Amino acid sequence: xxxxxxEGGADEMGQLLRERLPRHQAxxxxxxxxxxxxxxPEPRRRPSLWLAPALSALATAMVMVLWLAPALPRSSxxxxxxxxxxxxxxxxxxVFTGDVDPGxxxxxxxxxxxxxxxxxxxVFTGDQDIRLVNAQPAYLEGRRALALTYQDRDGHSVSYIxxxxxxxxxxxxxxxxxxxxxxxxxxxxxxxLIVWRQSGLVCVMVSDLVSASDLGRFKxxxxxxxxxxxxxxxx
Amino acid sequence: MADDEFxxxxxxxxxxxxxxxxxxxxxxxxxxxLVQETYARALxxxxxxxxxxxxxxxxxxxLRNTFLTFYRLREREPALSEAGVPEGEAPMFHHAPAEDGxxxxxxxxxxxxxxxxxxxxxxxxxxxxVEGLSLEEVARIMDCPVGTVKSRIFRAKxxxxxxxxxxxGPDLTT
Numbered sequence: 001x002x003x004x005x006x007e008g009g010a011d012e013m014g015q016l017l018r019e020r021l022p023r024h025q026a027x028x029x030x031x032x033x034x035x036x037x038x039x040x041p042e043p044r045r046r047p048s049l050w051l052a053p054a055l056s057a058l059a060t061a062m063v064m065v066l067w068l069a070p071a072l073p074r075s076s077x078x079x080x081x082x083x084x085x086x087x088x089x090x091x092x093x094x095v096f097t098g099d100v101d102p103g104x105x106x107x108x109x110x111x112x113x114x115x116x117x118x119x120x121x122x123v124f125t126g127d128q129d130i131r132l133v134n135a136q137p138a139y140l141e142g143r144r145a146l147a148l149t150y151q152d153r154d155g156h157s158v159s160y161i162x163x164x165x166x167x168x169x170x171x172x173x174x175x176x177x178x179x180x181x182x183x184x185x186x187x188x189x190x191x192x193l194i195v196w197r198q199s200g201l202v203c204v205m206v207s208d209l210v211s212a213s214d215l216g217r218f219k220x221x222x223x224x225x226x227x228x229x230x231x232x233x234x235x
Numbered sequence: 236m237a238d239d240e241f242x243x244x245x246x247x248x249x250x251x252x253x254x255x256x257x258x259x260x261x262x263x264x265x266x267x268x269l270v271q272e273t274y275a276r277a278l279x280x281x282x283x284x285x286x287x288x289x290x291x292x293x294x295x296x297x298l299r300n301t302f303l304t305f306y307r308l309r310e311r312e313p314a315l316s317e318a319g320v321p322e323g324e325a326p327m328f329h330h331a332p333a334e335d336g337x338x339x340x341x342x343x344x345x346x347x348x349x350x351x352x353x354x355x356x357x358x359x360x361x362x363x364x365v366e367g368l369s370l371e372e373v374a375r376i377m378d379c380p381v382g383t384v385k386s387r388i389f390r391a392k393x394x395x396x397x398x399x400x401x402x403x404g405p406d407l408t409t
Contacts, residue, residue, distance in 0.1 A: 013392040014364040020345050021365060026253035030267045034249060034274045038242040169275050197271065198264050 029200030029233065037169055079168045080195065083202065084188035086140045091159045091191060091206045093138070094149050100133045102126070109135045117233065118146040118162045118201065124228035129153060130221050138163075140202070150221065156214075158207040158221055162231050168202055170195060179223045185215075194222050199232050241281050245274065248291050251366055252298050258361055259302050261350055273298040292372040299358060299376055348398035356391035359384050 026034075105125070112135045113119055125132045130152045138147040138161055145163035152158065174184035174195075183196035192215055194205045205225065209218040252273060256266035276297050277284075284293055349357060359377055362368045363384070373388075374381045 013395060016345070017360070017364045021349070022346070023250070023365075024254045024257040024263075024266070026249045026270065027263075027267065030253065030270060031246075031249060033267075034271060035246060037271065037274060038246060038278060169271070172272075197268055200267065 027200065033200060080171065080174070080184070080186070081188070082141060083168050083195070083204070084186060084193055087159075087161055087193060087204045087206050088189050088191055090138045090140065090145070090147055090161055091157075094134065094136065094147050094159050095157045100149075100151065102131055102133050105132055105135050112137055112146055116144045116146040116162075117164060118144075119232045120146070120162075120229060121232065122228065122230040123148070124225045126150065127224065130158065130224065150225070152217070152221070156207060156209055158205060158209070158218070160225055160229075161204045161206070162198075163202045163204075164233060168195070168197075170197065178219050179227075181226060183222070185219075192218050194218070196226075198226075201231055201233055203231065238281070241284065242278075244290050245277055245294065248294050249274075251291065252294055255295065255358070255361060255366070256298060256302070258349065258357065259299075259354065269298065269302055272301050276301060289372060291366075292368060292376055295362060295366070295368070296376040302354075344399060348395050351398055352391055352394050356387050356394065359387045360391040360395075363388055 102125075109120070109123070115137045123132070130150045132148060133151050134147075134149040136147050136149075138145040140161065140163040143164050145161050148160040148162075150158040150160065170184045174186055175182045176185045178185075178194075181196060183194050186193050186195070187210060190208075190210060192207050192210050196203050205218070205222055207218050207221070209215060209221075249270065253266055253270050256269040256273075257263060260266045260269055273294065277294055280297070284290065349361075352360070355377075359373050362373045362376060363370065368376070370381050370384050374384045377384060377387075
C-alpha cells in the first residue's frame, strides 16, 4: 500500500525512516505497569456443596450491611482511594513527627534516596514562596517511598511523596489540566491531593490547602515542584 | 473475544505504541503516561473491539485520540523536557543502542526534522512508513479519507527532505 506513496523519488525517504529513525523500546517498568493494569481478575471457582448455605448467609449479611451501611466505614475502596488514604497517613506522620530543618536536608537526602530506592537527580529546594524542610523515608501500602516536606510562608505543609507503585490507574474524570500536565486532583479527609505518574513511579503531593483560593496556590506549588524535580527509580 | 486473549494481544503492541508516543509527545515520561492511558482506555472499551479486525491499528487509534484529547494543547507551547530545558536543545530520550558518532548524529538530525513536522503529517508518515500500516488503516486512525492520507504523507516527506538539507553532517537524503 505504502508503495503507492513512494512515487516520484519519495521512496528513499521512507527507506531512510525505516533504517535510520531510532525505534524506542517500551521501558521495562512501563511493561510491568501495563501488564499489572491489564491483570485479569481471579478466575471463578467451581460451585461446591457449601454454595447454597454460603449464599444464604451472604444474603443475610448483605441485608445487615445495607441496613448498617451509613454507620460503617466504606469498604473495598478503589486503588486511587487506597493510595489517597495511605498518603494522608504519611502526610500526618510527616507533619507531626518530621523535623523542620532546611539545613539538614542536604545531608539526609542521599541516605533517604538510598533507603527508599527513589533517586532525585534534581530537587526543587524552594523559592520565596515555599521551601524544602524535610526528607524522610515513607511507606505507601507496604512499598518504599520517599517523602519531601515543604512549608510555605503561611506555615502550610505540602508533602511530596514518591513511591514504587502501587499500581494505580489514574481515572480520566479526576484529571485536571495544570500548566502542561494533567494529573488527578482529589480530596481525602479534608486534604487536597495531586496524583500523577512519572518515570514509572507514583507521585503524590498532599496539602491542607483546600479552599478554592488555596487550591490555586497548591497547583502553583505543584508546577514549581513538578518542573524542577526529576525522579527516577533506583532499583 | 475473551478478556485474556484481548489482554495478551493488546500487550504485544506496547513497543510500537510507545515508539509512536515518544514521537508524538517528544518526552519519555509523557510517552509512558500516554501509553498507560491508552491501555486503560483500550481495556475500558474492549467490548467495542471487533474480533478479526486489526488490533494494532485500533490501539494506535486510541493512542492518537488520547494524545489529541490530553496533550495537544502542549503542541502550541514550547516543548520542555523533564528538566525544563527546551526539548530541541537536549538529546531526545530513547533506548537506541550505542552507535558510532556519525550514525548517532544522523539519527538526531532525522528526529529533530521529524519533530518540526506538524502532527497531522508526522503521524501518518510514521504509521505508514515505520509501522507498515496500510493507507486504509492509517486513514481510519486519522479519521480522514485515504486520499488525504496519501497527500499528507507525500507532503510530510517533502518537508522532511527540505528540513534535512538544512542540517549539517552527512547528506541523509541521498
